[in-house]
Amino acid sequence: MHKVAREAFNQSFSEKKYQEFATYIESSYPGQLEFRIAETPVFVPADLKEKILRTSDQIIETLRSPDFVAKTDRAVPGNQYVPGENAHTSFLAIDYAICKNENGELEPQLIELQGFPSVFGYQAFLSEAFKTHFDIPQNLEYLFGSANYNEYTAKLKSLILAGEDPESVILLEIFPDKQKTRIDFAVTEQMLGIKAVCYTKLIREGRELFYEKDGRKIRIKRIYNRLIFDDLLNYPDLITNYHFTDQVDVNWVGHPNWFFRISKFSMPFLQGPYIPETRFVSDYLGKFPADLENFVLKPLFSFAGSGVKLHITQADLEELADPENYILQRKVNYEPVIQAPDGLVKCEIRMMYAWNDESEKPELLISLSRLSRGEMIGVRFNKDFTWVGSSATFFE
Numbered sequence: 001m002h003k004v005a006r007e008a009f010n011q012s013f014s015e016k017k018y019q020e021f022a023t024y025i026e027s028s029y030p031g032q033l034e035f036r037i038a039e040t041p042v043f044v045p046a047d048l049k050e051k052i053l054r055t056s057d058q059i060i061e062t063l064r065s066p067d068f069v070a071k072t073d074r075a076v077p078g079n080q081y082v083p084g085e086n087a088h089t090s091f092l093a094i095d096y097a098i099c100k101n102e103n104g105e106l107e108p109q110l111i112e113l114q115g116f117p118s119v120f121g122y123q124a125f126l127s128e129a130f131k132t133h134f135d136i137p138q139n140l141e142y143l144f145g146s147a148n149y150n151e152y153t154a155k156l157k158s159l160i161l162a163g164e165d166p167e168s169v170i171l172l173e174i175f176p177d178k179q180k181t182r183i184d185f186a187v188t189e190q191m192l193g194i195k196a197v198c199y200t201k202l203i204r205e206g207r208e209l210f211y212e213k214d215g216r217k218i219r220i221k222r223i224y225n226r227l228i229f230d231d232l233l234n235y236p237d238l239i240t241n242y243h244f245t246d247q248v249d250v251n252w253v254g255h256p257n258w259f260f261r262i263s264k265f266s267m268p269f270l271q272g273p274y275i276p277e278t279r280f281v282s283d284y285l286g287k288f289p290a291d292l293e294n295f296v297l298k299p300l301f302s303f304a305g306s307g308v309k310l311h312i313t314q315a316d317l318e319e320l321a322d323p324e325n326y327i328l329q330r331k332v333n334y335e336p337v338i339q340a341p342d343g344l345v346k347c348e349i350r351m352m353y354a355w356n357d358e359s360e361k362p363e364l365l366i367s368l369s370r371l372s373r374g375e376m377i378g379v380r381f382n383k384d385f386t387w388v389g390s391s392a393t394f395f396e
Contacts, residue, residue: 001042001043001044001045001048001098001106001337001338001347002043002044002045002140002396003045004137005043005137005140005394005396006043006338006339008135008137009040009041009043009134009135009136010040010339010341012134012135013039013040013134013341017133017134018039020133021037021129021130021133021134022037024129024132024133025037025126025129028125029183029186029187032182032183032186033183034180034182034183035180035389035390036388036389036390037126037389037390037391038370038371038387038388038389038390038391039340039386039387040338040340040371040387040391041127041130041134041136041142041369041391041392041393041394042338042347042349042369042371042391042392042393042394043137043140043394043396044140044349044393044394044395044396045106045396046395046396047105047106048098048106048107048108049395049396051107051108051274052096052108052349052351053364055096055108055110055272055273055274055275056094056351056353056364058270058271058272058275059094059110059113059270059272059275060092060353060361060362062266062269062270063088063089063092063262063266064088064360064361068261068266068269069261071269072260072261072262072265072266074265074324075260075261075263075265075266075300076257076260076261077229077260077301079245080229080244080245080256080260081245081257082244082245082252082255082256082257083245083246083247083248084247084248084250084251084252084255085252085255085257085258086252086255086258086357087357088258088355088357089115089116089254089255089258089261089262089355089362090117090159090252090253090254090255090258090354090355090356090357091114091115091116091117091118091254091258091352091353091354091355091362092113092114092115092262092352092353092355092362093113093114093116093117093118093350093351093352093353094110094113094350094351094353095110095111095112095113095114095348095349095350096108096109096110096111096274096348096349096350096351097109097111097332097333097334097346097347097348098334098335098337098346098347098348098349099332099333099334099335100335100337106335106337107274108274108349109274109275109276109332110267110270110272110274110275110276111332111348112263112264112267113262113263113266113267114259114262114263115258115259115261115262115263116228116254116258116259116262117224117225117226117253117254118350118352118368119181119184119368120156120184120188120352120354120365120366121156121184121185121187121188121190121191121192122181122183122184122187122188123184123352123366123367123368123392124142124143124149124152124153124187124191124366125187126368126390126391126392127142127143127366127392127394128149130392130394136394137394139396140394140395140396141394141395142366142367142392142393142394142395143365143366144363144364144365144366144367144395145363145364145365146365152365152366153191153192155354155363155365156191156192156354156365157192158356159253159354159355159356160192160194160222160224160253161192161194161222162222162251162253164221164222165221166192166193166194167193167213167218168218168219168220168221168222169192169194169220169221169222169223169224170194170195170196170197170211170220170222170223170224171185171188171189171194171195171196171197171224171226172196172197172199172202172223172224172225172226172227173185173196173197173198173199173226173227174198174199174200174227174231174232174235175198175200176196176197176198176226177196181226182196185226188224194224195213196226197211199227199232199238199240199242199244200238200240202220202240202241202242203217203241203242204241204242204246204248207247207248207249208220208248208249209223209242209248209249209250220250221250221251222250222251222252222253223250223251223252223253223254224253224254225252225253225254225255225256226254227244227256228256228259229244229256230301232244244256260301263300264298264300264327265300267327267329268280268283268327276329276330276331276332277329277330278327278328278329278330279327279328280323280324280326280327281297281317281320281323281324281326281327281328282323282324284317284323284328286318288314288317288328289328292312292313292314292317293311294330294331295312295328295329295330295331296308296309296310296312296328296329296330296331297309297312297316297317297326297327297328298326298327298329299325299326300325300326300327301325310331334346334347334348334372336373338371338387340386340387341387342386342387343373345371345372345373345387345388346371346372346373347369347370347371347372348369348370348372349367349368349369349393350367350368350369350370351364351367352364352365352366352367352368353365367393367395368390368391368392368393369391369392369393370389370390370391371387371388371389371391372388373385373387373388374388
């Protein structure tokens with residue numbers, strides 16, 4: 001997208017460089033990487049960066065509005081409500097498709113947002129690896145508000161550890177060694193000193209939580225939460241000492257309730273030139289748009305693309321038993337804008353924010369990008385392609 005940076009990168013690219021880059025990542029965290037890394041980072045020019053940042057600021061103002069919590073109470077299922085909710089989310093991820101308008105100008109279009117942590121550890125590691133193995137222009141940076149990797153790490157420590165002994169802070173997941181994002185858990189442990197602990201290994205004694213390490217039982221003070229109910233539901237027969245909805249004396253970094261509040265559910269409350277029209281299906285009162293071919297149907301309470309319908313009819317909408325739990329979102333046309341050696345590739349960028357409890361608003365720390373040649377962004381739509389997959393973003 002940044003013409004000068006793209007041409008220079010492609011001219012200097014070689015398959016040998018990429019293989020050395022991939023080998024470095026695998027050797028740094030053996031057996032931990034389970035998804036493809038693209039051959040290139042994304043280079044974002046200043047005008048597109050400004051549009052992304054302005055739209056994100058508009059979204060954040062809505063999330064900070066006094067009535068946002070009341071508007072999103074329905075988003076948290078009654079049987080999945082977790083006590084101890086923070087006043088606001090600890091993390092925010094905002095996903096944009098890169099598109100072109102009718103004048104041929106690059107613009108972002110909001111795809112989704114999450115009140116949930118993304119791969120903050122892995123993404124910094126990956127971005128640094130790109131800088132080490134490829135020629136990245138000096139005037140393009142991957143960090144926001146941090147001068148370097150160490151300063152970025154210090155900000156994550158401040159948010160996640162908040163002065164606690166790292167041993168008293170855990171990264172919570174279900175069977176973390178089986179998760180596709182487990183490389184991020186490994187990077188996070190090296191970066192912050194906290195271990196990924198399986199939900200099934202937690203020990204509850206009254207309102208206190210513990211885990212075992214080297215034969216010792218350690219009290220948990222803070223939970224860096226990477227677990228969602230959707231994953232728990234995949235294991236209906238789990239017998240555990242602790243249940244997600246128990247009242248326990250811990251501080252959450254990434255409280256589970258905010259995963260529901262800031263999600264597809266909040267999309268209908270957002271407006272802006274780069275935010276596609278989105279409404280709850282129930283709000284149409286049966287009078288659906290005539291051009292349904294220009295809309296996508298998304299269930300509110302499924303994740304990772306599950307249940308999304310790209311081609312819908314009025315009959316599909318009329319048959320929904322719970323239309324209040326679905327949204328219709330105007331389709332976004334990803335523009336293939338990344339020049340690969342053998343054609344153009346689509347791109348999605350995620351802006352990743354941290355939000356300390358005492359801060360008025362979240363702080364943008366880093367971003368990630370994903371490259372795709374398929375109908376949708378995601379691994380299963382990009383099998384056997386090159387110049388696709390997980391990547392870093394460098395902004396002018």
